[in-house]
Amino acid sequence: MTAPSPDGYIGRSVPRREDRRLLLGDGSYVADLVLPGMVHAAFARSQLAHARIVSVDFARAMDEPGAAFALGGAELAGEMPPIGGMQVTAPKGWADRVDHRITLPPQNLMASDRVRYVGEAFAVVCADSRYAAEDAVEAIDAEFEPLAAVVDPEAAASPGAEIVHPDIGTNAVAELYVEKGDVAAAMAAAPHRVRRRFRHHRYAAMPLECRGVAAEYDRRTDSLTVWSSTQVVHWVRKELAFALGMAEEKIRVLAPDVGGGFGGKGHVYPEDLIIPYLARRIGRPVRWVEDRHEHILNAAHSRDNIHDAEIGFDDTGRILAFRDDFIVDSGAYSPVGAGVAYNTTAHLLGPYHVDNFAGGTAVVVTNKTPNAPYRGAGRPEAVQVTERLMDIVADTLGMEPAEVRLRNMIGPERMPYEVGLPYRDGVPMTYDSGDYPASLRRAIEEIGGVEAFRERQDKARAEGRYLGLGLGCYTEGTGVGPFEGATVKVDASGKIVVSTGACPIGQGHETVFAQVTADAWKVPIEDVVVLLADTSTLTMGYGSIASRSTVTSSAAIGDASDKVKAKVLAVAAALLEASEADLELRDGKVAVKGVPEMSVTLREVAAAAAPGWLSRRPEGSEAGLEATSYYEPPTVTWAYASNAAIVEVEPDTGRVLVERYVEVHDAGRLVNPGLADGQVKGGLVQGLGGALYESIEYDEAGQLLTGSFADYLLPTAAETPPIEVVHMETPTPLNPLGVKGLGEGGAIAPPVVIANAVTDALKPFGVEFNTLPIRWQDVRAAFDPAE
Amino acid sequence: MKPPRFDYRAPQGLDEALDLLADSGPDARILAGGQSLVPALNFRLARPSVLIDINGVAELAGIDDQGDRVVIGAMTRQREIEVSEDVARAVPLLHEATRYVAHLPIRTRGTVGGSIANADPAAEDPAVAAALDATMVCRSRRGERRIAAGGFFVDVLTTALEPDEMLVAVEFPRIPSGAGAAFAEISRRDGDFALAGVAAQIALTNGRVTDARIAACGLGPAPLRFRNAEEILLDSACETEAIEAACDAVAASSDPHDDVHASAAYRRQLAAAMARRALNAAHTRAGVAA
Amino acid sequence: MTAKRSVTVTVNGEARTGEAEPRMLLSDFLRETLGLTGTHVGCEHGICGACTVHVDGEAARSCLMLAVQADGAEIDTVEGLADGETLHRLQQLFSKHRALQCGFCTPGMLMTALDLVRHRPNLTEAEIRSGMAAVLCRCTGYEGIVHAVAEYASGGER
Ligand SMILES: Cc1cc2nc3c(=O)[nH]c(=O)nc-3n(C[C@H](O)[C@H](O)[C@H](O)COP(=O)(O)OP(=O)(O)OC[C@H]3O[C@@H](n4cnc5c(N)ncnc54)[C@H](O)[C@@H]3O)c2cc1C
């Protein structure tokens, strides 16, 4: 297909390897797996938000035709520990700098004595078909004693509230506080101060493929094979080995094709452990395919914060002090700990220089579905606060929002810039590269300029039409550790085989890592085999979360390749009777520089390097061409973006129509610009969904009101506006390729950008949109004279 | 999300279907396009003992232009309405409204009879039937009943059909010459059920309104017909004041509900907004037709 | 009569027979009984469109039909689009315009687009966006999909 270009593959929009099978319908997702003798699992899930389990009786369920096995949470709790080892730990550099109190509740794999949210599983049934399994679940006789449901997070933290986890004794399970400078003094001295309350609603990753797990146990070898629709196969294996008391090498976890994840499949769920356990326990393969209703009830939700923020500034719009205290409604458990909450704090300052800052957080448990990272992971909440405040400062002073932002932005001359707070990896936050003001200016230019817009806006208002311009800027720590692994080998056929811990969920990893590897080896891309999301190909891996895979896996592949290349050159030098220094890799061969006819193919080198009688490797060198590296990034590298959007609101309906949306995005060097563009645009549309359509809603009893796709509204092609993405490419000095992460970025800004634009459109009415999502009815209400 | 067990019958003729319906007891359900019933089965919200699938009953499908009215067989697909030039000409209100019903692949299966018998308060076809005072032709083994729309829609998902009765056809009156029709709707997303939808048909003689028909979906437990608003328009020239007064009347007579998508108060505002759009468009079209 | 019965469909031009309980959805029949897992299931209530196939030549949700209702019908699925090793032109355009990422919505997108283009000639971009709103995609942001369908509609065989 593609000859190796002299300039290499990196930086080119190489077509995706993944496409063909997916277009043909030949992809294989968990729900497509058929295992001989397989049974189908279905879970019994709580219909109450909070209740004591009085009894669970399977007699009628097991009488249903096709029912094979049933198990309750209490019995399972005796067999398997709670999910415990998943909490992201607090590194020392963080723990020393951030005041914290964290007592996160353990989560049993299924509810054993109490259910804590609608959708929590308390029993599981296996049967001949999913139909029969659902019949049996319906026939379970379970009795519950309802408890008061804790739904409002502020009430949850107040004295006298019903306690969700009595062992902990409080619903405020974590508290964090971090400060730089002297925020109280600076605030008191500031010429202007504004305080606002901001609410970011609950919404969710909502991949089009729900979750699913299938498992097969082999009694002869006492080993398990597990297929999970997950972003973290190695993490699943680690937890499974611990929970089942098995050696990791006896467990193989694979993610086949995965139909999207966006963080929602980025941690270990109870079902990842229960299904393999069942396969071993009943001696038949088990498949569980989550349905959409289950997914909305039970897969992690995200966001859901209340912020009380105050900002102090001078007459020129310079920010002097910034303080934000916020509550995170974590739902009934906190599968990924306080990491998301701190992410919010760490991103509050964004691209701005502020001397005095404080962030205080309470993570509160309630009787709702657990909250976990989703694309953006705490950043959209932070950016909502900061970017709304920028507009409010501008409004207070009668300045243009762009001007206030530019006044406070960190210029390129200050890079690298030390923020003065630790990142969650414990390392002091340092913005490594970029030109924030240029990015904002570019976004404004792309949208047509502020002045031209104001003219249009005035003219439209005179005609009774309401247009608004919204801006939004952010910085984003990407490529976070702790590590990623890669194994690289040259096999007997001369192909380069790489495996890494990244788990693709649609990004095009097979293509991207083939590009990276082909360039490292100077081989045609067809000669690269990429193996992903399979624990049997790599001893230790981490997974695809937090905009990290291109950064971390590429670095690990590069490092492992260097090790193998050194061996290849040594062997080739022996074969060619040349000095290693005179050799180069070229076009799948090792050749003497300047003498192309003196060369050996990688296949010949592989044969020579093999162990045994025919080996021709240099004396004393190790056999084989294979190496594994674990890349441990020094810290995160900072991507950033500036956004601008124009909206029109309809006075008679309040409907918000996004006319245009621009994002200027900088993720360093782009390995595959076409795929990068797709990542950013896909993220932007998720952000627009969050701004205007998607919301998870509960009533006062903790009943989920949005349990279907008829009520949880993903945007369609018709709601999606024209989107332009401009890529700036400022390389990072932190890794050899100069790449930054970009998986999440798009989703971060749209909610606040649209909030700013709608507020701008309604300026004549003096209404601020500080609560998300933006509801048409609230927009419509703005047109009515206040009562 | 798999349906519960049920028995399944697929009669090939109307009499056979009516016999089955009469003999199968109150838990039997008719399966037409399945675009409302099958989701309810998948959620196990519907638990019929037996499904009587009328997709094979050929005499139930078809569009018959009889001059003063157009008779639409219950099993006529919404997709067929969308492409029917007869319907576009004779019942333009139904034609226009159909484009707001879900999406093309759903209209492939969904039927006019199913939509009207289902009586979803937010559905378009019942609102059109209410506006035009269509006649529902209902059959059982006991005989035929012809029920005007005004007496057919009773409450949320509830009609005047008896358990042994089937809707076999809907008769829509032809649009009078000199009349214009328009359907205006707002839904959260393209293809979603209406937050508010207004169907309007206005006939003009010498610039004066001689007939006005206004009905809505999404604004009450059943499709609403707004006689008071129609009265306001009668004899007017549809000047702004008359239209505004009619819109106010529509809003005031609406009986909407609160849900996660919209408050009742907001739906009432939308009622006026959609009425304004529909009435203005219908008036303009009537002017062109006259 | 809740017992299984025999269902015969012509799938992608080939007659296939299987057993199905009356309650079995067509999507499950295609996927589980006939092994045609190219058709995906994303919601089972008619909204996501991933399960869209052609029934007697027109796009329909296979999760909202019973398998027994398809007895005797012609069904076309994504597996039937390519001509041997050669991708269908729309499939090629999806790749060209980066109209897929995870690929989960793709079969439904393809089957919906083919029906839409046949159903309505001279599609405008707004009509494409509205027509393709029948299928949800969580990955791509739709731009590539709209471009692929537009290019196909403007020059494609009908
Ligand atoms: C995603 C999605 C979006 C939708 N959006 C809309 C929308 O915007 N607007 C809208 O109006 N509809 C919408 N619908 C519903 C759809 O249009 C249905 O087709 C319609 O409401 C029901 O028609 P049906 O033929 O599918 O009926 P079925 O689902 O087969 O039946 C519906 C009910 O009517 C009964 N019934 C059917 N036919 C008869 C008959 N002849 N006599 C007596 N009883 C009968 C059935 O027993 C059942 O109780 C949507 C559906 C889906 C899946």
Ligand code: FES
């Ligand atoms: S699975 Fe059929 S429409 Fe979603």
Ligand code: FES
């Ligand atoms: S490509 Fe993933 S849902 Fe469309």
